[in-house]
Amino acid sequence: xxxxxxxxxxxxxxxxxxxxxxxQSDLLGSLATRMVVPLAISQLASSDVPxxxxxxxxxxxxxxxxxxxxxxxxxxxxxxxxxxxxxxxxSEIVAAMNAVMSGI
Numbered sequence: 200x201x202x203x204x205x206x207x208x209x210x211x212x213x214x215x216x217x218x219x220x221x222x223q224s225d226l227l228g229s230l231a232t233r234m235v236v237p238l239a240i241s242q243l244a245s246s247d248v249p250x251x252x253x254x255x256x257x258x259x260x261x262x263x264x265x266x267x268x269x270x271x272x273x274x275x276x277x278x279x280x281x282x283x284x285x286x287x288x289x290s291e292i293v294a295a296m297n298a299v300m301s302g303i
Contacts, residue, residue, distance in 0.1 A: 200221065200225055200281070200284075201221055201222065201223060201224055201225050201286075202220060202221065202222070202284055202285050202286040202288075202289055202292065203220070203221050203281035203283075203284050203285075204218050204219070204220050204221075204238070204258055204281060204282050204283050204284065204285055205218065205219055205220075205221065205235075205278045205279065205280070205281055205282065206218060206279070206280075206282065207219050207237065208273065208277035208278065208279070212237070215239060215240060216237035216238060216239050216240075216266075216269075217238065217240065217258075217261065217263070218237075218238040218258050218263060218282065219235040219236060219237050219238065219273075219278075220235060220236050220238060220265065220285055220292065221233050221234070221235055221278065221281075222234050222235065222236050222270065222292060222296065223235075230275070231274060231275055231276075232272040232273060232274055232275060233272065233273060233275050233278060234270055234271070234272050235270065235271065235272075235273055235278075236265055236266060236267050236269065236270045236292075236296075237265075237266050237269050238256065238258060238263035238264065238265060238266070239263060239264050239266050240261065240262075240263060240264075241253075241255070241262070241263070241264040249298075251291075251294060251295065251298060252267065252268075252295055252298045252299070253265055253266060253267070253295065254288065254291040254292070254295055256285050256288060258282065258283060258285075259282060259283070265291075265292065265295055267292075267295040267296050267298070267299045268299050270296070270299070
């Protein structure tokens with residue numbers, strides 16, 4: 200579901216991006232794919248990247264940075280069990296995606 204966090208299904212990328220956030224509207228639930236955004240383990244200082252573009256969330260004790268410019272569709276079947284929801288940060292996530300698309 201939208202704003203649920205899942206373990207990254209890509210074992211190759213899981214060390215750098217341990218989780219992904221499903222950002223796709225649930226109105227498109229019948230599609231075979233979901234649009235996800237990776238959550239990255241970040242060593243960047245807060246001054247290195249605008250927090251409005253890359254908000255930080257805590258997932259399973261890790262501080263992770265949303266990378267909206269890395270959004271990509273993946274097969275829905277690869278998203279197994281959600282580990283938590285970041286729905287309470289929906290406005291920050293939508294604003295970050297808007298910044299990628301419009302520069303605002």
